[in-house]
Amino acid sequence: MNVSTSHAVGAEPAAASTGGATGDWKRxxxxxxxxxxxRITLCEPxxxxxxxxxxxxxxxxxxxxxxGDSLRGVETVVEQGEVDLLIWDTSCAGGDVCQLTHDIxxxxxxxxxxxxxxxxxxxxxxxxxxxxxxxxxxxLVVKPISTGFLFNRIMxxxxxxxxxxxxxxxxxxxxxxxxxQPQGSSQDSPQIMEVPNPLRDRATGxxxxxxxxxAIDQATRNLNDRKMSQHAIRISDQVELIVPIYKKxxxxxxxxxxxxxxxxxxxxxxxxxxxxxYEFIGELTMAMVDLVGRIKAQHLTPDxxxxxxxxxxxxxxxxxxxxxxxxxxLAQRISQSIRQR
Numbered sequence: 583m584n585v586s587t588s589h590a591v592g593a594e595p596a597a598a599s600t601g602g603a604t605g606d607w608k609r610x611x612x613x614x615x616x617x618x619x620x621r622i623t624l625c626e627p628x629x630x631x632x633x634x635x636x637x638x639x640x641x642x643x644x645x646x647x648x649x650g651d652s653l654r655g656v657e658t659v660v661e662q663g664e665v666d667l668l669i670w671d672t673s674c675a676g677g678d679v680c681q682l683t684h685d686i687x688x689x690x691x692x693x694x695x696x697x698x699x700x701x702x703x704x705x706x707x708x709x710x711x712x713x714x715x716x717x718x719x720x721x722l723v724v725k726p727i728s729t730g731f732l733f734n735r736i737m738x739x740x741x742x743x744x745x746x747x748x749x750x751x752x753x754x755x756x757x758x759x760x761x762x763q764p765q766g767s768s769q770d771s772p773q774i775m776e777v778p779n780p781l782r783d784r785a786t787g788x789x790x791x792x793x794x795x796x797a798i799d800q801a802t803r804n805l806n807d808r809k810m811s812q813h814a815i816r817i818s819d820q821v822e823l824i825v826p827i828y829k830k831x832x833x834x835x836x837x838x839x840x841x842x843x844x845x846x847x848x849x850x851x852x853x854x855x856x857x858x859x860y861e862f863i864g865e866l867t868m869a870m871v872d873l874v875g876r877i878k879a880q881h882l883t884p885d886x887x888x889x890x891x892x893x894x895x896x897x898x899x900x901x902x903x904x905x906x907x908x909x910x911x912l913a914q915r916i917s918q919s920i921r922q923r
Contacts, residue, residue: 616785617785618646620646620785621667622647623648623660623665623670624636624670625671629651632651653670656668660686660691663692663694666785667739672704684717687717688753689805695753696744699718700735701717702723702727703724704724704725718753718754719754723735745777747774748775749772750813773808775805775808778801806858810851813848814903820847821892825893827840829889833881833882848870848874852870869895
């Protein structure tokens with residue numbers, strides 16, 4: 583990643599560099615008093631477009647811009663919290679943009695799962711678009727683009743209230759309308775939460791870095807609680823689907839789909855409960871992870887005793903999130919039972 587710095591704060595860009603959008607520049611960007619402090623990371627493999635975007639950003643006053651043609655170094659920038667807006671192309675070498683977006687949103691990478699992300703794409707097939715959208719970016723921009731169009735997308739992120747959807751599979755912007763289901767499994771009951779807008783707060787200067795991180799940390803704890811609750815529901819749903827398959831006999835390879843979903847929800851829940859008020863089910867979640875692993879290893883003919891243990895573990899995990907007064911005692915009792923087997 584190269585770091586470009588410009589001191590042209592407040593300088594109006596030339597019309598050619600912004601795709602004809604400069605007539606409204608003062609109206610659009612005038613309220614962003616701290617635009618020079620916004621840290622942008624741009625990953626664009628086309629050198630000509632990258633240079634054009636860099637010059638346009640600098641002309642508007644974005645001084646803190648790092649850019650490159652690959653994803654090498656981006657993970658470090660995100661992990662260290664040195665970016666307020668991430669703009670990248672799915673064709674960038676050095677990694678998988680969709681996987682990195684998913685990792686950011688699920689708090690596996692970096693300290694801010696609400697980092698504003700704009701993903702650009704050239705090969706806009708339905709499958710590619712779906713893959714990008716399911717990873718959770720704030721916006722998807724299909725090339726070819728003008729810099730003016732991209733600036734309008736940035737301003738839409740700055741100006742709008744950010745609502746995120748949380749399901750067992752998906753964390754990201756709410757894009758539903760009344761006739762469309764949210765991203766994630768249709769079996770999930772999606773939770774919607776308002777999240778911080780660090781891009782807006784940095785650009786307008788309404789909060790300092792410390793205040794921003796406090797707001798992000800608080801929202802992250804809220805997101806984590808909601809995500810854990812969604813995992814508990816997913817675990818219960820998948821167990822209710824898996825057990826009858828084995829009880830009836832004749833399980834085939836399709837059962838692996840349910841086992842994979844159960845495994846993912848159990849593993850991520852086990853990761854998230856540490857340091858929370860639900861830590862008392864940590865042993866149960868790890869027991870579920872181990873149990874699912876053993877069943878997957880013999881997924882066509884698993885040990886019937888292993889299958890019978892699934893509902894027991896599932897009920898104890900779900901009880902914790904149903905605010906069952908006896909949840910802690912139940913978790914302890916089942917944990918002891920498992921250790922004795």
